[in-house]
Amino acid sequence: MKEELFELLLRLADDQLVLGHRVSEWCGHAPTLEEDLALPNIALDLIGQARSLYTYAGEIEGKGRDEDQLAYLRLEHDYHNLLLVERPNGDFAQTILRQLYFSVFMHAWWREATKSKDETLAAIAAKAVKEAIYHVRHAAEWTIRLGDGTEESARRMADAVNELYRFTGELFETDEVTDKLAAAGIVPDPASLRDEWDRTIAEIFAEAQLEMPDPETWQHKGGRKGVHGEEMGFLLADLQYMQRAYPGMTW
């Protein structure tokens, strides 16, 4: 079970770190000053969650790797994050939609994980679920405001809905790792969160005057196996530059 738990913690940490990095790219570029505070705040939450998860993953692995080694010294194919979180920011509508799709899922995941039989994971979840509530509210409010806004904002939101929907199937993907850990009561079964996610998204889209995408939309996969989009290498180059250029540096 140790191997599976390490793998799952890594996936989860990679999701939060990669999305945290993407969201942090808005720092200094957000459309309003309030958003310039909000987005880095959200990025901080995500990176903070990633740090707790990497630290714990390192302990479970037992090979002496710490959070920094796990974040900075792994190659692209060793990253097992969802494809959704590595998608480029695009316009503000795409960033908001990515936040909505992901945080509605994570809110449910963290809430269920607070009941985990693994005490450390339950403690991390108890903290993260409170943060996720704010992330969902932020994304939902913008989705409604922009979806039900001007002609241009509505068009951009509708484009984002369709652009990103094909990366959401991966959220609910199960494999031997999730099956084993879910059966042991350590993590929620992601597939079991599908109905709630569909309902919440449909409710928000209805209010935002946005159409639900076709559920038969072809879905991309591969993130959990380390098969990424071409943008991932650039993201890591940016994220890991300091440790690669000056190994072991601290400040």
Place this chain on the structure above:
Amino acid sequence: MVTDAALDRADMQAKAWEAAAAVPDPEVPCVTVADLGILRSVEIDDDGVAVARVTPTYSGCPATLAIELAVETALREAGFEARIERVMSPAWTTEWIGPEAREKLREYGIAPPEEASGSIRSLFGETRVACPRCGSTNTARVSEFGSTPCKAHYRCEDCLEPFDYFKCI
């Protein structure tokens, strides 16, 4: 029967708590880390080391490390050997902020937290937050995210003062 050693340890513990509890929060210096419930406990272990247990407010709060260092420094200055332990569970909640600390926040110009909302869909600010300057509840939320992870950004529609609101979590 209470032994002298036990009494000494209780005394030391009280003294250590006093030193650590007086540390102001680096981002909201009108209140201490004890006021905010960030400092959970200080105990003297069998080797006489003062062990302070500290919990972060938010997973990514940049002040966490600054708080840990400040508590450690305060304990050392009070003559203790010190160690900091970071505790995650139970997760920090604004319910740990007592009435006196809430009043200190208000005087400082930060609206103290109202009752925690666990709802993910409380759209467009259902919480009624009173302006810390004029007391009016005719206020509007500008952004869910303010100058630090623990605060939201509000504006008073009566006195027009912008202010921080200590978010409920």
